[in-house]
Structure formats: structure tokens, C-alpha cells
Amino acid sequence: MINDFKKIIYDSTFCYNLVIRNGEGCIIEDIDGNKYIDFTSNIAASPLGYAHPEVMRVLKEYANNGVNKIAGQDFYCEEHFQIAKKLLSISPNGFKAFLVNSGAEAVENSLKLAYKKKGPLPGISFEKSFHGRTLGALSVTSSKDVQKNNFPELPVKRLKFCTNEIDPEIDRIERIIKNNKIAFIITEIIQGEGGIFIASNRFIKEISKIAKNYDVPLIFDEVQTGLGRTGKWWAYQHYGVLPNIITTAKALQVGAVTFENKYDPMERGVLSSTWGGGGRIDMAIGAKMIDVIERDGLLENSCKMGNKIIKQLMEFTGQEIIHDVRGKGLMIGIEVSKQDFRDKIILNLFKKGLLVLPAGEKTIRILPPLIIDEKTISEGLEIFHQVIKKFNR
Numbered sequence: 038m039i040n041d042f043k044k045i046i047y048d049s050t051f052c053y054n055l056v057i058r059n060g061e062g063c064i065i066e067d068i069d070g071n072k073y074i075d076f077t078s079n080i081a082a083s084p085l086g087y088a089h090p091e092v093m094r095v096l097k098e099y100a101n102n103g104v105n106k107i108a109g110q111d112f113y114c115e116e117h118f119q120i121a122k123k124l125l126s127i128s129p130n131g132f133k134a135f136l137v138n139s140g141a142e143a144v145e146n147s148l149k150l151a152y153k154k155k156g157p158l159p160g161i162s163f164e165k166s167f168h169g170r171t172l173g174a175l176s177v178t179s180s181k182d183v184q185k186n187n188f189p190e191l192p193v194k195r196l197k198f199c200t201n202e203i204d205p206e207i208d209r210i211e212r213i214i215k216n217n218k219i220a221f222i223i224t225e226i227i228q229g230e231g232g233i234f235i236a237s238n239r240f241i242k243e244i245s246k247i248a249k250n251y252d253v254p255l256i257f258d259e260v261q262t263g264l265g266r267t268g269k270w271w272a273y274q275h276y277g278v279l280p281n282i283i284t285t286a287k288a289l290q291v292g293a294v295t296f297e298n299k300y301d302p303m304e305r306g307v308l309s310s311t312w313g314g315g316g317r318i319d320m321a322i323g324a325k326m327i328d329v330i331e332r333d334g335l336l337e338n339s340c341k342m343g344n345k346i347i348k349q350l351m352e353f354t355g356q357e358i359i360h361d362v363r364g365k366g367l368m369i370g371i372e373v374s375k376q377d378f379r380d381k382i383i384l385n386l387f388k389k390g391l392l393v394l395p396a397g398e399k400t401i402r403i404l405p406p407l408i409i410d411e412k413t414i415s416e417g418l419e420i421f422h423q424v425i426k427k428f429n430r
């Protein structure tokens with residue numbers, strides 16, 4: 038099937054020769070009946086793993102409803118209201134929501150909200166960032182050349198994403214904002230696609246302070262980190278700061294931009310999206326994600342299981358091949374010595390039944406479902422151990 042697939046579909050960023058059939062818990066099954074431990078959650082889009090009873094219940098509920106899709110900005114529906122209400126219950130006070138289809142579209146709309154207020158001025162984004170592949174989102178992205186070559190850009194100043202508390206670049210940011218009119222600052226808190234780089238505390242605190250002092254809208258892109266991935270609902274909550282605008286998608290099943298009331302365009306037609314608020318089943322499942330993460334203490338589980346994985350992986354550092362292990366909650370990166378090794382390790386893990394993801398230049402990205410337990414972690418890390426042993430020889 039894969040060869041036929043490639044004949045008619047653009048071969049995007051696929052990394053596995055795996056045709057999915059089904060799944061249960063943290064296990065994915067392919068069409069040949071092979072089973073894999075999933076440390077990817079579909080890039081954080083399946084926080085409850087597979088065949089979760091609550092999600093299955095929603096699917097059954099809608100099995101006899103013939104209106105699964107509506108044009109979300111032409112008609113109202115209960116699911117749209119419920120998911121927005123749930124999302125806002127875990128967002129800063131006084132925020133409003135706008136639902137879209139994807140992460141990139143959430144970013145597009147976050148930029149539009151900022152431009153609407155500030156005018157068509159340059160924005161600020163950061164090196165190695167990833168905010169999506171549509172042209173506006175791509176303008177603020179800089180993780181890989183292949184994503185950008187030949188495509189036109191909106192005006193954006195790109196500054197260093199600082200992971201170090203004493204990085205002198207942190208002190209340059211204010212000078213740039215003081216001397217230029219800026220429409221927005223957009224950043225991830227932990228860069229995902231860029232290679233699992235964790236922003237330093239002083240860096241995030243400084244951009245928040247400057248954004249506030251110079252009245253520049255601060256956008257946190259939580260498309261990958263949001264909804265409990267890092268052990269809190271939002272990664273920015275680790276830093277004790279507040280943004281003006283937040284983007285989310287993946288775990289939410291639909292895209293959303295949430296924003297401080299003062300960024301509401303207060304005029305119909307400025308933003309619209311026919312499907313974002315119209316995929317009734319996706320919205321019902323998205324609302325259920327928030328419910329179950331809360332009910333089952335999955336923020337705590339993300340912290341606890343993430344710490345376990347990091348602790349065990351740390352035992353591999355200092356060896357020839359593994360240079361660094363870093364992460365928060367269940368968003369973890371293992372940096373190896375060479376890209377070629379990273380790719381071979383991922384392939385070998387796959388052959389032995391463990392799915393992980395590449396990120397950045399030479400990082401292995403681990404994003405297990407938030408429901409993961411100690412037993413599955415042990416099984417996954419045992420496979421990791423066997424494969425790494427081979428490469429260290």
C-alpha cells in the first residue's frame with residue numbers, strides 16, 4: 038500500500054513504513070498485526086492513547102447523528118460552546134476563544150489578532166521555532182531551511198531562543214523593541230519540532246515584562262505543549278507569567294486561538310473558519326480530553342512519568358552516543374552525537390516495537406500518551422536500552 042500511496046499523495050514528512058489499523062492504550066497496531074509501544078502520541082495529538090473508553094463513548098453517541106459537520110460560522114452548535122467553555126476554564130481569566138482547524142491556522146489567527154490591534158508592523162519570533170507551514174505561520178517559523186526555501190515572508194525579526202539563564206542575548210531584546218515598532222512577539226515555551234529546547238526562566242520572564250511595558254501582544258504557541266503535555270495545562274505556567282494570546286491544537290482535536298478580551302476585533306467577518314467550529318465529533322472529543330485529563334489526574338501523571346523517564350534516560354548520558362537528555366513532563370528530548378545515528382536508532386527502535394519521533398538536527402523526541410504507566414515505560418525503555426547498547430559498541 039505504501040508504494041501506491043506515494044504514487045498519488047505528496048510524500049510529506051513520514052518517517053515510518055507503518056500502516057495503522059487500530060490501537061489500545063499506549064499500543065498501536067499496524068495492518069499486519071504488529072504491535073508497537075507508542076512514545077509519540079501522534080505528535081501530542083492523542084493524549085489519551087487509543088480506544089480510551091470515554092472517547093469510544095463519544096464516538097458511539099454520534100453514531101446515530103447524521104449531522105457530524107456543520108459550517109461552524111453559519112450555525113451555532115452545543116459542542117462548539119462546550120469545548121470553548123472547557124478551554125476557557127483552564128485559560129487566563131477574561132479570555133475569549135476562536136476555533137479553527139489546525140495548529141497553523143491557530144497561529145495565523147493569533148497573528149491577525151495582533152496585527153488588527155497594532156497594524157501591519159514587523160513581528161518578533163525566535164530561532165529554531167516551529168509555528169506551522171501556512172505562509173503566515175511559516176514567516177515566524179525558522180526550524181529548517183527545507184520548510185522555508187522559496188516561500189515569501191511577512192516582515193519578522195528573528196532573535197535567539199535563549200535556554201540559558203545568563204545568555205547576554207536576553208538583554209538585547211529590550212533594545213530592539215525600544216527602537217522599533219513591533220506588532221507581536223510569538224514563541225513556543227519548549228521548542229518541539231526545533232529539537233526540544235526549553236526556554237530559560239529569565240528569557241520568558243524578560244519577554245513577558247518587555248511585552249507588557251511596550252504594549253506588544255505576547256503570543257505563546259502551545260500547539261504541542263498545551264493541555265498537560267509538560268505537566269501543567271500550559272507550559273507557560275511553569276514560569277509564572279501570562280501571555281495575551283495563546284494558540285492550541287493537537288490534543289484539543291481542533292485548533293483554537295484564545296485571547297485577552299481587548300484583542301477581540303469587535304467586528305464580524307475579521308476572522309472566520311468554516312470547519313473549525315463545525316466538526317461536532319472532534320469538538321466533543323476535544324472537550325472530553327480536557328475532562329478526562331482533569332478527572333484522572335493526568336497532569337500529575339505527566340510530571341511523575343516524565344520524571345521517571347528522564348531519570349532512567351539520564352543513566353545513558355555521558356556515554357559516547359547520548360549527549361543530553363532534557364524535558365518537562367512527558368515532552369522529552371534525547372540529543373545524540375550525529376543525525377545519522379539518530380535516524381538509525383529510530384529505525385532500530387521501530388524494528389523492535391518502539392515508536393519515537395525525530396526533532397531538530399539530532400534529537401529523539403519522546404511524547405508518550407499522558408495515560409502512560411510504569412510498566413509500559415519499563416517495556417519501552419528496555420527496547421531503548423537494547424538498541425543504544427548496540428550503538429555504543
Ligand SMILES: Cc1ncc(COP(=O)(O)O)c(C=O)c1O
Nearest residue numbers: 139140141167168169229260261
Ligand atoms: C508549536 C507548533 N505550532 C504550530 C504547529 C502547526 O500545527 P499543525 O500541524 O496542526 O498545522 C505545530 C505542529 O507541529 C507545532 O508544534
